[in-house]
Amino acid sequence: MLFDGFSRTTRIVNDIPYHFCLGGSGPLLMLLHGRPETHAMWHRIAPALSAQHTVICPDLHPERSLSEQAADLLSLADSLGHHSLILAGQDYGARVACEVAGQQPSRVKALILLEALPGPDHTGRDDMAFSLTQYESCWFGQLHPKPEANSVQIPAEWLSDPISEDSYFSPEAVKDYLSAQVWRSNIPFSWPASRPELQCPVLVLWGKKGRIGGWYNPVALWQAVSASTVTGQALPGEHFLPEEVPEETISAMQNFLAAMSCSDGR
Structure with a gap:
């Protein structure tokens, strides 16, 4: 059973149901x-993180704008009795976390951003080789009979039945990914034209085997904003x-959170 010891509930926030x-x-994480x-x-x-924090894991609403979701999540924190909070976000979730921090910098005490960049400028990088590394583009760049229909938004192994024994994806989690309505009919994402500087300490995590660390210096890019x-x-x-x-991942997050607690005198 996933999330042993956690409660599962739905709360209406700004007329929107949030499942979490x-x-x-x-402190709220x-x-x-x-x-x-x-x-x-x-x-x-x-x-693992709930030993020292109140941990909430909500389903996001990508059909709502970043600004709307940020306001919703702040209201959700209020409804739980927490004024200040720490946010961790992976990929799209990191973008939402940054929007929350931009809206209410005095409330957000720290950010943990996984596999995310602050909307870098791709000038000089957007050649064919760069474009073909994008998941959907690599299918369109191949000769027939590779179908464009293969440009799905989910890893291929998620569609395997059953998930292979050596997969790091939990079958129970994958079932939730495939059955949830989170990513149905959502609007395309784009970074806002302007964003305020982040005012809180930031931890950035990325995969050694992924593209972000190979193409960029993630820490330097986040330092710039x-x-x-x-x-x-x-x-x-x-x-x-x-x-x-x-x-x-747990170790990196716990070390960062422990350092935050020490600096706060807790």
């Missing part, structure tokens, strides 16, 4: 999932770090 898992006690997953992606991470300290490290995975390398 909740557990633990202490909100974990925001990436695409194309749901809150279930955190099932190996949340229980942050007024506070930015630290980071590469973990031995590709993209789905909380599921690929949960122990390493």
